[in-house]
Amino acid sequence: MSNTVTKPERSITSRTIFCDHCVAETSDKTPGNVSTINGIGRKFYGGAEPCPACTSVIRTLWWCFIEIPIVPLGSYRYKTSKEGVMRALYWSRKLPTRYWKQIWPTWLIGMLAALAIAIGFFFYEKYKRG
Numbered sequence: 571m572s573n574t575v576t577k578p579e580r581s582i583t584s585r586t587i588f589c590d591h592c593v594a595e596t597s598d599k600t601p602g603n604v605s606t607i608n609g610i611g612r613k614f615y616g617g618a619e620p621c622p623a624c625t626s627v628i629r630t631l632w633w634c635f636i637e638i639p640i641v642p643l644g645s646y647r648y649k650t651s652k653e654g655v656m657r658a659l660y661w662s663r664k665l666p667t668r669y670w671k672q673i674w675p676t677w678l679i680g681m682l683a684a685l686a687i688a689i690g691f692f693f694y695e696k697y698k699r700g
């Protein structure tokens with residue numbers, strides 16, 4: 571009962587994964603369980619500014635509807651684990667601000683995709699009616 575050494579496991583793990591520079595520009599906040607059901611839910615998009623030291627990239631977490639990014643929830647330094655082929659293991663650390671340089675083009679592409687689907691649906695409906 572004399573050992574009072576506490577180990578903040580989570581932060582130590584993510585700190586050894588990322589280099590000092592990436593750790594310094596981010597916080598220990600993790601996005602939690604990121605998943606989509608039928609294309610609806612939270613999903614990472616993008617891959618900007620790869621770090622030469624630890625190979626992490628900046629990705630933005632989006633709330634998605636039918637795979638289309640709708641709301642930018644936050645930007646993260648993101649790194650995939652080497653063994654995580656089947657389970658898609660990754661580490662992420664939250665950036666203090668949203669990475670707008672990545673968000674705008676992602677949003678634009680998402681909106682164009684939504685528009686294309688809407689137009690396609692319109693013509694499909696017209697075609698069905700003859």
Ligand SMILES: [Zn+2]
Nearest residue numbers: 589592621624
């Ligand atoms: Zn780094």
